[in-house]
Amino acid sequence: MKDFEKGRVLSKDCPSREIFHHLTSRWGVLVMIELLDGTKRFSEIRREIEGVSERMLSETLKQLESDGMLIRHSYDTVPPHTDYTLTEYGRQASGFIIWWIGLRIIWRRFCRSVQAVRWGVSFFGRE
Known part of the structure; x- marks a missing residue:
C-alpha cells in the first residue's frame, strides 16, 4: 500500500494534518457541534458560541468548508x-x-472515583 493510501498522519507532510488541525481547533470543534442540530445562519452560530469573534468564526467556517466538512x-x-x-x-x-x-467525561469521572477509593472515600461518605 502506498504511503498516501495509508494516511500517514504522523508524517509532517501529510495533508490530513491540516484537516485534523481545523477539526480540533478551539472554534472548529464548537462549530461542528453547533451544526449537528441542522442548518444555521452565521449570526445564529455566532450567538450560540460564546466568545468567538466575527473574524474567527468566519475564518473557521471557511477552513471547515474547504476541508469538505460543511456547505x-x-x-x-x-x-x-x-x-x-x-x-x-x-x-x-x-x-x-x-x-x-463523552469519553473524556467518562474518563474524568472514572479517575475521580479511583482517587476517591485511594483516599478511602466512597460516593456515600467515608468508609
Whole structure:
C-alpha cells in the first residue's frame, strides 16, 4: 500500500494534518457541534458560541468548508443571508467529536472515583 493510501498522519507532510488541525481547533470543534442540530445562519452560530469573534468564526467556517466538512449557501438578499450545513463527512466527524467528548467525561469521572477509593472515600461518605 502506498504511503498516501495509508494516511500517514504522523508524517509532517501529510495533508490530513491540516484537516485534523481545523477539526480540533478551539472554534472548529464548537462549530461542528453547533451544526449537528441542522442548518444555521452565521449570526445564529455566532450567538450560540460564546466568545468567538466575527473574524474567527468566519475564518473557521471557511477552513471547515474547504476541508469538505460543511456547505455554505449564500443568498443575494439585503441584508446578506448565509447558511451553513454539515456535509455527510462533517456529520460523521461531528459524531466522532461528540463521542470523544463523552469519553473524556467518562474518563474524568472514572479517575475521580479511583482517587476517591485511594483516599478511602466512597460516593456515600467515608468508609
